[in-house]
Amino acid sequence: MRITDIREARVSIASDIANAYISFATMDVSILAITTDARVAGRRVVGYGFNSNGRYAQSGLLRERFLPRLRDAEPSALLDDSGHNLDPFRVWSVLMANEKPGGHGERSVAVGIIDMAIWDIVAKVENVPLAQLLAERHGDGRPDARVAVYAAGGYYHPGKPIQGLQDEMRDYLELGYTCTKMKIGAVPLAEDLERVEAAIDIVGDAGRLAVDANGRFGLRTALAFADGLAPYGMRWYEEAGDPLDYALQQQLSEHYALPTATGENLFSHQDVRNLLRYGGMRPDRDILQMDPVLGYGLVEYLRMLEVLRAHGWSSRQCIPHGGHQFALNIAAGLKLGGNESYPRVFAPFGGFADSTPIEEGQVALPQVPGIGFEDKRELMKVFESHLGR
Structure with missing residues (x-):
């Protein structure tokens, strides 16, 4: 199994609301699609990710740091022991290579976006809802x-x-x-x-x-x-x-x-x-x-x-x-x-x-x-x- 394509974009969720600390007038999010060569029920498996509201889009970190690590990794380094599915923990380790402890600010958001898409793929390949996969x-x-x-x-x-x-x-x-x-x-x-x-x-x-x-x-x-x-x-x-x-x-x-x-x-x-x-x-x-x-x-x-x-x-x-x-x-x-x-x-x-x-x-x-x-x-x-x- 291989990742064949990764696409990222920035999407606005701006509105005139505010909390006690920030306005959401310029708020945006990053969205991500990771395509694989796996197929389930005849459909190619694609995983989707985005960041939760309250933190801005992570385009710079994704494009310049974390997605290149994912693209450049040996395919086997991302797979579970069966070789037929991704391993989220091994993917996470690839993403965090050469990252020092601490400094959890914005990089944690960029990694989280990728992580969401990876879990979406893993559950789709297993052909079960993510909740069921996690329970098992x-x-x-x-x-x-x-x-x-x-x-x-x-x-x-x-x-x-x-x-x-x-x-x-x-x-x-x-x-x-x-x-x-x-x-x-x-x-x-x-x-x-x-x-x-x-x-x-x-x-x-x-x-x-x-x-x-x-x-x-x-x-x-x-x-x-x-x-x-x-x-x-x-x-x-x-x-x-x-x-x-x-x-x-x-x-x-x-x-x-x-x-x-x-x-x-x-x-x-x-x-x-x-x-x-x-x-x-x-x-x-x-x-x-x-x-x-x-x-x-x-x-x-x-x-x-x-x-x-x-x-x-x-x-x-x-x-x-x-x-x-x-x-x-x-x-x-x-x-x-x-x-x-x-x-x-x-x-x-x-x-x-x-x-x-x-x-x-x-x-x-x-x-x-x-x-x-x-x-x-x-x-x-x-x-x-x-x-x-």
């Missing part, structure tokens, strides 16, 4: 039939009043979601608490609403918001401070009894280990949100899960960032606690298969080999228009 190789053999998902939104829009936030939350409930998330931290505490109360009025229970500060706060403000949020009983309080400020997270955990969440901006198993060592995270309530694309891909995410197990954590406390079909397969196959979803933003990369609607806050996976992108019509149109068939 790295789980208990039986993927979850349905995965709990929450609707991430509540961004700051120019001129968007509280009524607009309520309309958005109402829309999510009508789509079948039972839990939602909104942004905080871009306006003063009193104003954000008005927004929180307005959202609770729609979702009906603060335990069905999470809030996300996107790392905006220093310690004093993080604790002030914690005090303001505590009476409501939120589902979780996410990324109060900088993701690498483990001391802040530890002090927040000591101060705030309710669940916190963080991890989407940790890109290696070493960073996750440090969070668990020094961040005061509590395995009985807190949520870990590492993104299996932004953090070097699923190969590294499996290492993160090994770190969690060593520290006494259940995989059910993981609800990954990303909101796409790849993360959904991982959540089902490895029995995570749920998955993020972006119902109205970052289309068509976010969201799940066309054939699997949200029902009572959960979603099923289509019985499609690979990640299941072929059951996302609008996303396939983007792949085909930018990368060719």
